[in-house]
Amino acid sequence: MIIPRLALRNLLGAGIRTWLNVVVLSFAFVSIIWSQGLLEGMNKQAADAMIHMEYGNGQYWHANYDRYDPLTLEDAHGAIPPTLQILVDNGKATPILITFATMYPNGRLQTVLLKGIDPNQSVMGIPGEFLAKSDAAIPALIGARMAKNTGLKIGDIVTIQWRDVNGTYDAQEATIVQVMTTSVQSVDNGTIWLPLKKLQNMTGMIGQATIITLAKGVEPPATNDTWQFENLDCLLKDLRDMVKSKSIGSSIMYIILLLLAMLAIFDTQVLSIFRRRKEMGTLMALGLTRVKVIQLFTLEGALHSVLAVLVGALYGTPLLALFAKVGWSLPENTDSYGFAIGDKLFPSYSLGLVVTTTILVMIVTTIVSFLPARRIAKLKPTEALRGRMA
Amino acid sequence: MKNDVIIETRGLFKRYPLGEHTIVALNDISLHFSKSEFAGLVGPSGSGKTTLLNIIGSLDSPSEGSATVLGNQIESLSSRKAAELRNHHIGFIFQTFNLLPVYSVFENVEFPLLLLGLSADERKKMVFEALEWVNLADRAKSKPAQLSGGQSQRVAIARAIVKRPAIILADEPTANLDAENSHHILKTMVTLNKELGTTFLFSTHDAKVVQYLRRKISLIDGHVASDELCQPA
Ligand SMILES: Nc1ncnc2c1ncn2[C@@H]1O[C@H](COP(=O)(O)OP(=O)(O)OP(=O)(O)O)[C@@H](O)[C@H]1O
Numbered sequence: 001m002i003i004p005r006l007a008l009r010n011l012l013g014a015g016i017r018t019w020l021n022v023v024v025l026s027f028a029f030v031s032i033i034w035s036q037g038l039l040e041g042m043n044k045q046a047a048d049a050m051i052h053m054e055y056g057n058g059q060y061w062h063a064n065y066d067r068y069d070p071l072t073l074e075d076a077h078g079a080i081p082p083t084l085q086i087l088v089d090n091g092k093a094t095p096i097l098i099t100f101a102t103m104y105p106n107g108r109l110q111t112v113l114l115k116g117i118d119p120n121q122s123v124m125g126i127p128g129e130f131l132a133k134s135d136a137a138i139p140a141l142i143g144a145r146m147a148k149n150t151g152l153k154i155g156d157i158v159t160i161q162w163r164d165v166n167g168t169y170d171a172q173e174a175t176i177v178q179v180m181t182t183s184v185q186s187v188d189n190g191t192i193w194l195p196l197k198k199l200q201n202m203t204g205m206i207g208q209a210t211i212i213t214l215a216k217g218v219e220p221p222a223t224n225d226t227w228q229f230e231n232l233d234c235l236l237k238d239l240r241d242m243v244k245s246k247s248i249g250s251s252i253m254y255i256i257l258l259l260l261a262m263l264a265i266f267d268t269q270v271l272s273i274f275r276r277r278k279e280m281g282t283l284m285a286l287g288l289t290r291v292k293v294i295q296l297f298t299l300e301g302a303l304h305s306v307l308a309v310l311v312g313a314l315y316g317t318p319l320l321a322l323f324a325k326v327g328w329s330l331p332e333n334t335d336s337y338g339f340a341i342g343d344k345l346f347p348s349y350s351l352g353l354v355v356t357t358t359i360l361v362m363i364v365t366t367i368v369s370f371l372p373a374r375r376i377a378k379l380k381p382t383e384a385l386r387g388r389m390a
Numbered sequence: 391m392k393n394d395v396i397i398e399t400r401g402l403f404k405r406y407p408l409g410e411h412t413i414v415a416l417n418d419i420s421l422h423f424s425k426s427e428f429a430g431l432v433g434p435s436g437s438g439k440t441t442l443l444n445i446i447g448s449l450d451s452p453s454e455g456s457a458t459v460l461g462n463q464i465e466s467l468s469s470r471k472a473a474e475l476r477n478h479h480i481g482f483i484f485q486t487f488n489l490l491p492v493y494s495v496f497e498n499v500e501f502p503l504l505l506l507g508l509s510a511d512e513r514k515k516m517v518f519e520a521l522e523w524v525n526l527a528d529r530a531k532s533k534p535a536q537l538s539g540g541q542s543q544r545v546a547i548a549r550a551i552v553k554r555p556a557i558i559l560a561d562e563p564t565a566n567l568d569a570e571n572s573h574h575i576l577k578t579m580v581t582l583n584k585e586l587g588t589t590f591l592f593s594t595h596d597a598k599v600v601q602y603l604r605r606k607i608s609l610i611d612g613h614v615a616s617d618e619l620c621q622p623a
């Protein structure tokens with residue numbers, strides 16, 4: 001136990017130089033947690049919004065459904081299996097019918113997805129009550145982005161054209177009854193929400209659905225081959241991949257910071273090995289083994305990281321806590337991120353993130369401290385004693 | 391008398407390669423030292439004094455011959471065993487004091503006791519005792535940079551003596567001190583030698599040191615030119 005004690009004594013004895021290194025290292029430490037916390041917050045917030053609006057506890061997809069290929073929609077519909085129908089009847093799941101259509105806002109042609117939902121459902125965050133309240137022939141709900149792209153407003157009437165189950169074209173006018181603001185783009189862009197029954201009638205797909213969404217907390221029952229369960233891991237995979245790729249990009253900043261701190265510590269260590277030779281010789285003469293001297297100098301360097309974590313915690317904890325509480329106002333065009341995050345981002349600092357970062361910083365510091373200290377091993381006590389004292 | 395021998399060298403050689411030549415720093419040194427001796431190696435610069443002290447202190451090993459210190463065969467000692475020998479039984483005093491700069495006087499003197507794993511109470515007691523011997527108990531909290539040369543060397547003596555080693559090796563301990571401080575330090579060492587029975591072995595070319603010696607060994611070009619007992623002043 002003597003080595004840690006001596007190392008700390010030496011480190012604190014070195015004064016300003018130690019603290020300079022410690023502060024730089026603590027900046028690296030805190031900013032790693034800061035930037036990773038931001039991304040974790042992004043991930044969590046986006047996932048939460050998507051779960052709330054769309055995914056619930058997962059979705060059953062009709063076997064023919066492919067979310068990247070609208071052309072599959074033609075065949076991707078079927079009757080709701082009995083096991084799921086029970087859940088639907090109890091409000092623990094809700095069916096969605098999706099069909100491909102074209103509309104002509106202001107005379108321009110645009111392709112859209114018509115999605116039918118039960119106006120009274122509460123499984124998803126789509127505000128179906130506006131569809132229930134309206135007495136229009138075809139009440140339609142759209143998102144704010146869709147409204148902006150098409151120029152449609154509440155009360156506007158737009159012609160939509162679709163093909164029914166037999167492939168026959170039909171067209172009718174829909175009335176925009178509400179424009180909803182949501183951060184989740186997949187329920188907004190290119191989507192028109194209609195009452196489920198209405199859409200089933202329009203297409204002749206009575207009692208059918210494309211997707212059945214489970215409510216939060218509802219365990220997925222087994223079904224037949226026509227319906228495949230997609231759990232949240234699958235549904236959120238795109239989001240997670242995107243966050244991961246962004247995380248690599250933002251890592252570069254803090255890797256540079258970390259390198260800077262490591263360089264400072266490495267430099268201090270190298271200098272020590274040269275300037276403190278006589279001290280090493282003295283320690284050996286006093287009965288410290290060479291291995292112990294190496295341990296001492298390595299630990300002295302490594303302890304920078306311990307101090308950095310303490311110092312970082314001192315100013316970082318209130319700073320990051322405040323930041324997590326107040327949030328980070330995002331600029332106007334954050335939509336281009338492709339994330340479902342509101343206009344404010346709340347970073348999320350998990351224990352795992354803090355622990356991993358701490359361990360990472362400690363390991364790297366120990367390595368850069370050990371490398372120069374290893375040279376002591378080649379030193380004979382008599383040679384060391386002839387060296388200069390600091 | 392023979393039973394009291396704690397240092398013995400037999401046919402000791404130390405050679406350093408220098409290009410195509412070799413420097414013979416020690417040339418067939420055979421010496422005995424007994425418990426409680428107060429002996430000095432004297433000789434011109436380069437005569438091998440430091441080299442011999444380093445071998446006896448297990449900091450270095452001979453090229454040929456053998457050295458036995460407190461029953462330990464220096465030439466075949468592992469570096470760990472050598473460190474242990476130094477830690478327990480040998481105190482060093484250097485020409486340049488070699489105090490640890492970031493430690494206080496107390497911590498410097500305490501250091502060997504920390505290595506020995508003594509308790510805080512024991513350490514404190516022994517450190518202050520040692521500081522009393524060198525008359526520096528009131529400077530326990532000072533840093534080495536705040537001390538004069540004479541005071542620094544007295545701290546170094548306290549550090550060497552604090553663990554009550556059997557042997558203290560002092561390589562030109564007065565070379566950086568003025569006459570008054572030199573005498574002061576030598577008197578302190580004479581007292582410690584008498585009271586504790588510690589064996590002192592010096593290297594010096596300082597006449598002031600020589601007058602305190604009870605045995606004077608002259609080295610010339612790495613071999614013993616004379617070995618005589620003397621009456622200290
Ligand atoms: N590491 C070394 N490499 C080569 N030669 C050395 C080495 N150490 C000592 N020597 C040589 O060995 C000889 C004896 O050196 P030593 O330091 O023992 O002399 P000394 O009597 O202590 O001299 P001084 O009074 O100047 O301290 C000298 O010629 C010196 O140059």
Ligand SMILES: [Mg+2]
Nearest residue numbers: 439440441561
């Ligand atoms: Mg010398």
